[in-house]
Amino acid sequence: MPTPTLLTPPATTPKKSSYDVVIVGGAMLGSSVAWFLSDTPDFKGSVLVVERDPTYQFSATAHTNSCMRQQFSAEINVRISQFAADFVKNFQRYMGNDPRVPQPMLQSFGYLYLADTQGFAETLRTAQKVQAACGAGTRHMSRDEIAAAYPFYRLDDIVAGNHNLIDEGYFDGGTLFDWWKRLARERGVEYCANEVVAMTRNASGTRVESVTLKSGEIISCGTVVNASGPRAILTSRMAGIEIPIEPRKRFTFIFAAQNRLDRDLPLTIDPSGVHMRTDGLYYMAGCPPEVDPAVDAMDFAMDHAIWEEKVWPAIANRIPQFEAIKLINSWAGHYDFNVLDQNAILGPHSKVANFMFVNGFSGHGFQQAPAMGRGLAELITYGRFRTLDLTPFGFARIERNEPFLERAVI
Ligand SMILES: Cc1cc2nc3c(=O)[nH]c(=O)nc-3n(C[C@H](O)[C@H](O)[C@H](O)COP(=O)(O)OP(=O)(O)OC[C@H]3O[C@@H](n4cnc5c(N)ncnc54)[C@H](O)[C@@H]3O)c2cc1C
Numbered sequence: 001m002p003t004p005t006l007l008t009p010p011a012t013t014p015k016k017s018s019y020d021v022v023i024v025g026g027a028m029l030g031s032s033v034a035w036f037l038s039d040t041p042d043f044k045g046s047v048l049v050v051e052r053d054p055t056y057q058f059s060a061t062a063h064t065n066s067c068m069r070q071q072f073s074a075e076i077n078v079r080i081s082q083f084a085a086d087f088v089k090n091f092q093r094y095m096g097n098d099p100r101v102p103q104p105m106l107q108s109f110g111y112l113y114l115a116d117t118q119g120f121a122e123t124l125r126t127a128q129k130v131q132a133a134c135g136a137g138t139r140h141m142s143r144d145e146i147a148a149a150y151p152f153y154r155l156d157d158i159v160a161g162n163h164n165l166i167d168e169g170y171f172d173g174g175t176l177f178d179w180w181k182r183l184a185r186e187r188g189v190e191y192c193a194n195e196v197v198a199m200t201r202n203a204s205g206t207r208v209e210s211v212t213l214k215s216g217e218i219i220s221c222g223t224v225v226n227a228s229g230p231r232a233i234l235t236s237r238m239a240g241i242e243i244p245i246e247p248r249k250r251f252t253f254i255f256a257a258q259n260r261l262d263r264d265l266p267l268t269i270d271p272s273g274v275h276m277r278t279d280g281l282y283y284m285a286g287c288p289p290e291v292d293p294a295v296d297a298m299d300f301a302m303d304h305a306i307w308e309e310k311v312w313p314a315i316a317n318r319i320p321q322f323e324a325i326k327l328i329n330s331w332a333g334h335y336d337f338n339v340l341d342q343n344a345i346l347g348p349h350s351k352v353a354n355f356m357f358v359n360g361f362s363g364h365g366f367q368q369a370p371a372m373g374r375g376l377a378e379l380i381t382y383g384r385f386r387t388l389d390l391t392p393f394g395f396a397r398i399e400r401n402e403p404f405l406e407r408a409v410i
Contacts, residue, residue: 008185009054009193010051010054010190010191010192010193011192011193012192012193012194012215013192013194013215013217014048014190014192014194014213014217014219015190016046016048016219017217017218017219017220018046018219018220018221019045019046019047019048019190019219019220019221019222020045020046020047020221020222020223021037021045021046021047021048021221021222021223021224021225021380022047022048022050022196022211022219022221022223022224022225023047023048023049023050023224023225023227024050024196024211024224024225024226024227024228024235025049025050025051025226025227025228025229025231025235026049026050026051026054026181026191026227027051027056027059027060027061027062027177027227027229028059028060028061028064028173028176028177028365028366028369029227029229029358029359029361029365029369029372029373030049030051030225030227030358031049031177031180031181031184031373032176032180032369032370032372032373032374033225033227033358033372033373033376033377034047034049034180034181034184034189034373035179035180035181035183035184035189035373036373036374036376036377037184037189037377037380037381038183038184038187038188038189039096039187039377040377040378040381042381042382043377043380043381045222046188046190047184047188047189047190048189048190048192048219048221049184049189049190049191049192050192050194050195050196050211050213051191051192051193051194052193052194052195052196052214054191054193058297058298058300059229060229060230060333060334060335060336060365061177061229061366062333063250063252063331063332063333063334064173064333064365064366065170065252065284065286066170066171066172066173066174066366067111067169067170067171067267067277067366067367068081068084068085068088068106068167068168068169068171068366068367069081069111069164069168069267069364069367069408070082070085070131070134070136070137070138070164070166070167070168071111071113071127071131071136071138071162071164071168071408072127072130072131072406072408073123073126073127073130073405073406073407073408074130074392074404074405074406075130075133075134076388076389076390076392076393077343077364077368077406077408078130078131078134078136079134079371079388080367080368080371080372080388080390081167081367081368082134082135082136082167083370083371083374083387083388084171084367084368084369084370084371085106085167085171087176087370088104088106088171088172088176088370089106089167091103091104091175091176091179095179095183096183098183101179102175104171104172104173104175104176105170105171105172106167106169106170106171106172107169107170107171107264107278108165108166108167108168108169109165109168109169109170109264109265109266109267109277109278110163110164110165110166110168110169110266110267111162111163111164111168111169111266111267111268111269112146112150112161112162112163112266112267112268112269113161113162113163113269113408114146114158114161114268114269114270114271114318115158115159115160115161115271116157116158116159116271117159118159120271121159121160123407124140124160124161124162125140125160127162127407127408128140128162131164136164136166136167137164137165137166137167137168138162138163138164139162139163139164140160140161140162141160141161141162141163142160143155143158143159143160143161146158146161146163149163150263150265150266152261152262152265152319152320152321153268153318153319154317154318154319154320157271158271163266168267169266169267169277170277170278170279171367173366173367173369176369176370177369180373192213194213194214194215194217195213195214196211196212196213196214196235196238197212197213197214197238198211198212198238199211199212199224199238199239200212200218201239201240201352205240205351205352206351206352206353207352207353207354208221208224208239208352208354208355209221211224211238221354222354223354223356223380224239224354224355224356225356225358225376225380226355226356226357226358226359227358227359228359229334229336229359229365230245230246230247230248230297230334230335230336230337231247231297232245232336232357232359232360233245233246234297236355236357236359239349239352239355240352241349241352241355243345243357243359243360243398244338244339244340244360244398245336245337245338245339245345245359245360246294246337246339247294247295247296247297247299247334247335247336247337248288248292248293248294248295248334248335248337249289249292249295249299249303249332249333249334249335250286250287250288250332250333250334250335250363251286251287251289251302251303251306251307251311251330251331251332252284252285252286252330252331252332252333253284253285253286253307253311253327253329253330254279254282254283254284254327254328254329254330255282255283255284255285255322255325255326255327255328256281256282256283256325256326256328257283257321257322257324257325258324258325258326259321259324260281261278261319261321264278265277265278265283265319266278268318269410270314270315270318272287272310272314272317273287273288273314274286274287274310274311274314274315275287275410276315276318276319282328283322283325285311285315286311287306287310287311287314289303289306290310294337295334297334299332300331300332300333301332302330302331302332303332304330307327307330312325335361335362335363336359336360336361336362336365337360337362338359338360338361338362340397340398340401340403341397341403341404341405341406342360342362342363342406342409343360343361343362343393343404343406344358344359344360344361344365344368344372344393345357345358345359345360345393345394345395345398346358346372346375346376346390346393346394347376347379347390347391347393347394347395348379348395349395350395350396350399356376356379356380357395358372358373358376362409363409363410364410371388371390372390372393374387374388375387375388375390392404
């Protein structure tokens with residue numbers, strides 16, 4: 001039988017009727033969990049990944065901007081991104097020195113948070129201390145220092161900023177995703193092009209015993225992992241569980257400048273809420289909509305007024321050279337938005353003990369995929385975290401309605 005590769009489409013019917021782990025959703029997070037399980041020598045179980053859209057065209061993964069930053073305010077989020085950077089930089093080693101595995105790009109143009117009030121400047125100063133204590137290279141910069149490093153900004157209203165040129169910027173997360181999927185399959189993880197449409201719990205409601213596929217098969221499971229991205233709540237409800245996660249639209253715009261900047265544009269988080277950065281020969285910008293409701297996970301309609309009315313005015317104000325630009329491309333994608341605190345939910349449900357979350361990343365899931373996939377693989381294999389302690393992301397805080405405090409949310 002040929003070794004399955006990316007070029008072999010997954011079957012629609014699973015080979016077996018029972019798996020130790022069933023992962024619902026096989027995009028970035030589902031494939032990270034699958035690969036880390038396959039890379040854990042003590043994990044001896046079988047894994048089925050069910051993916052309703054094997055082209056991934058409707059996933060958050062296909063609409064990402066694929067950036068990473070060390071600039072979080074919570075130490076654990078900084079540590080998670082440090083692991084992401086290490087994972088990307090040593091990708092071939094992590095993938096067992098497989099000679100087929102390429103080296104993904106990490107382009108560290110840095111994020112530049114701009115503060116237009118003393119209050120936000122103070123918040124940045126505090127965050128810089130947390131990041132520096134973890135070994136991150138963040139600098140707190142005065143307006144004059146920013147002007148000297150990046151003369152193209154108009155900074156009249158800016159009082160300070162934070163910037164870091166180490167392990168922060170664009171990374172080729174698509175390569176991680178492709179190789180996680182490919183190598184997990186080669187190691188025996190089964191991907192199945194199908195949809196989980198229902199779950200059956202035991203009589204006391206404490207375990208999911210099986211998942212039902214759209215094609216009718218009933219698959220028994222030891223553990224079920226919700227890796228359904230913006231559809232996370234639909235999957236949770238199949239197990240009778242409510243979570244505060246909803247699909248929220250985020251817009252991305254690619255533009256060309258008549259006169260290109262003479263150096264990389266850091267991923268600049270403007271006080272207007274618009275962000276922009278270098279993107280190869282072009283530039284990329286994005287922002288949340290003014291009114292930000294939950295939408296249908298299949299609603300990809302663009303709001304072109306946002307470009308004309310919000311994004312372009314904001315970027316031309318910050319960089320006068322961007323008054324002469326041309327829109328090249330644009331798209332809408334969905335955050336898996338955690339309404340409580342815009343951070344991940346990871347690990348088991350409190351009552352349905354074999355139902356695991358890896359959800360709610362709200363815009364930083366790509367960079368968190370290595371650490372979260374590894375963490376969930378540890379929980380499934382050993383019943384506890386062995387590397388980074390990811391307990392703060394547990395479901396307990398959702399039940400207590402106590403937000404995880406992270407001030408740097410984009
Ligand atoms: C515009 C935009 C920009 C972003 N930029 C960044 C960034 O710069 N850096 C960063 O770290 N993160 C970023 N993110 C966030 C990041 O892309 C997401 O957090 C991440 O891709 C989520 O991956 P996922 O696998 O959890 O979800 P998804 O990619 O949505 O995958 C979920 C999968 O589950 C499948 N599925 C759902 N329900 C079922 C079911 N019942 N049965 C079978 N399959 C099912 C879906 O088909 C889908 O393929 C951005 C997101 C967006 C939208």
